[in-house]
Amino acid sequence: MLHPVGNKNHASLTGAAALVTGKVGTAVRCEALDDGLHVPSTLSPRLAASSTGLSIDAWILPRSGPDPGATRMILQKGLLEKATTTVGGSTALAPGYAFYLCNGGRLGFLMPDPDYVPVRFEPAMLPMSMDEWHHVAVTIQPLVTGGGKFYVDGAQVASFTPPSGILGNLADLYIGRFSPQLGPATTAYPFHGDIDEVEVFVSAIDAASVHALWQAGCTGKRRVQVLTNSLVSIREGTASADVCFAVQNLSSSDHSYQWTIATTGPSAECPSAVPVTFTAASGSVSVPAGQRVDLSTTASVSPGSLSTAFTRCYQLTVTDQGDGGVMTASGQLSYSGEHVSGKAACSPPEIGAFFTPLGAAQAGSGVATFTLFNDGPDGVTVPLSLRTRDPGTGGPSAVLRLNGQSAGAPWSGSLFVPAAGSAQLPVNVSLDEFEPFLEDEIVLATDVDGDHVYTDVSSTHVAAGDDTSLAFVGVGPVARPPAGKLSLRASPNPFGAGTVLAFTLARASHVDIEVMDVSGRRVRRVLSGALDPGERRLTWDGHDDAGAQLPAGVYLGRIRAGGDVAMVRLMIVR
DSSP: OOOSSTTTTOOEEETTOEEEEOSSSEEEEEOSTTOEEEEOGGGOGGGGSOOSOEEEEEEEEEOOOSOTTOOEEEEEESOSSSOEEEETTEEEEOOOEEEEEETTTEEEEEEEOTTSOEEEEOOOOOOOOSSSOEEEEEEEOTTOTTOEEEEETTEEEEEEOOOOOOOOOSSOEEESSOOSSSOOSSOOOOOOEEEEEEEEESSOOOHHHHHHHHHHGGGOOOOEEEEEOSEEEOBTTTTEEEEEEEEEEOSSSOEEEEEEEEEEOOOSSSOOOOOOEESOOEEEEEEOTTEEEEEEEEEEOOGGGGGSOEEEEEEEEEEETTTOOEEEEEEEEEEOSSSEEEEEOSSOOBOOEEEOTTOOEEEOEEEEEEEEEEOSSSOEEEEEEEEEEOTTTSSOOSSEEETTOOTTOOEEEEEEEOTTEEEEEEEEEEESSOOTTOOOEEEEEEOTTSSSOOEEEEEEEOBOOSOSOSOOOOOOOOOOOOTTSOOOEEESSSBSSOEEEEEEESSOEEEEEEEEETTSOEEEEEEEEEEOSEEEEEEEOSBOTTSOBOOSEEEEEEEEETTEEEEEEEEEOO
C-alpha cells in the first residue's frame, strides 16, 4: 500500500482499520485503539539511517470525539523511551519520534534529546477544525534554533528547536495508532478519523515545498524530481563544458515545465566570479506521465579565464507550468588548471527493478560512462578514483555499489588518455536493494600530477524511476508504459466485486498471470497458457484459488510472458 515497487514500504492494516475514499487517494480509517497501518522496519531501511533532517506530511480528517484533549497519533516510529531493539541481528538504541494531534486539535512532535530522553513539543497554536480535511506537516532541522516547524493547510503555525539529530532508528513505523512495541508515551487514544497520503522524507523540506504539497490538494501531489550533476569540469581545449540535467515526472498525467539556468554567488563554496555563458539559458519541456527527459546545455567561459583554477556555482530552476510549483537543483562548474578534464554522459545509468520468482522487487544494474579528455601534447596514464556520495549526508551511499564493490566502497584504477584525445571509463553500477528516485551520485576524481592528492572532476547521478517519498498512503492511477513494453493494468482499481485485467502481447507467448498478497504468497492463478499477440482482457472476481472471497487490502498482480515481467498494485475495498 505504501510503495508501488514490490514490497518496498508496504503496510498492513491493523485492528479493524478500513480503506475508504480519501482526500487524495485511498485513506485509512482509524476508529478503534488498534486501528492503523504497520510498516516493518525491514521494509523502510532508509528511515533507519542517520539523516540531516526529517519531514512528515499528511492529509487528515479528525472527527469530533468525546475527549477533545486526547493525544491522537498520526505517525510514530520508535519506542519513545531509552531502550534497544533488535532487527536482523543488529541492536541499537531506538528512541523514536512521533507526530500527533493533542490539546483539542493542535499539532505535537516528540523526539529524543542528546541523552535519548524523549521531549514533547506542543507549542501554542490555534486548534484546527474537526470533521474536515486538513493538510498537516512537521519539518525538522536538528540543533537549529526554530528548526522545527509545524504547518497546517500550507501555512506555518508554530516552531520549536529540535534538541538533537537523533532521528534514524530501527523500530517499526505505525500510522494512525500508537506503537505496541513498548507501549505509548502517554495515554493511548484512537485517532478517530481518516488519514491519507502520508509522506516521510529524510530531509527538512522548505516552506514553499510544504505549501506546494497542500496547494496540490486532491489533484495529487507533485511527483517530479529535478537533478543536475553536482560537479562539471571546464575543458581546457574548448573553455566549455556540457551541463546535464533531468526532469522526471512520476505523476499520472503529462506535465510541461519551464527551465532556466544561471550562475550564483560568489560565495564561500564558490568564490569565483568568472563570467559564464550558457548556450541555452532557458527552455521548456513536456514530460509524459511516468517518464524522464534528459537535457543539457553548454557552459562557456572566455579562454583568458583559464589562467588559474576556479569554481563557479550554478542553479537550475524548473517551474511546473500547470500549477506554478518551483523545483531547483544546483551544481559547480570548475576548472582544475590541468590538461586533463572529465565528463559524465548526459544519460545517467538507470537502475531498474527486476523480480524474483516470489515477485519481490530487487535492484537491477546499469553502466555509468565517464570520458576523460587530454588537451595536452603528450599521452598520460591517469590514476583515478570513483566513489559514491549521498547528497543528504555528504558521505558514501549506503546502497550504491561500483564495479562489484560493497555498498559505498570506493574503486580506484588508471586509464591511458592519448595526447589531444579522449578515453572512456565505463563503471558498473548496482544497488543492494531497489531505491526509488535515488539521488545518490558517482564522483570521479583524478591525480594527474601524481602527488597522491585526488581532485574531483565530474559526477553523475543514478536514475531510478519512482516516487521521491519514502512512505505515502494513497493509491492513484498508474501511468501507462511505453508502447511495446509488457504491462498489466486493472480497471476499476480500487474495486469491490471485481476488476478487468488488461495486457498487450507483442508476440505469441506463454502467459502466466497471478495475484499475490504483500508477503509474496500466491493467492490466485488467474491465467496460465499460450496466447497469440494482441490486446487481451480478463476479469478477476477478487476470489482466491479455493473460491473464497479475499479480504479488503492490497495485492500484487503479476504477468510473465516471454521472459518479461510486469506488476500492478490491486486494492480490494469492501
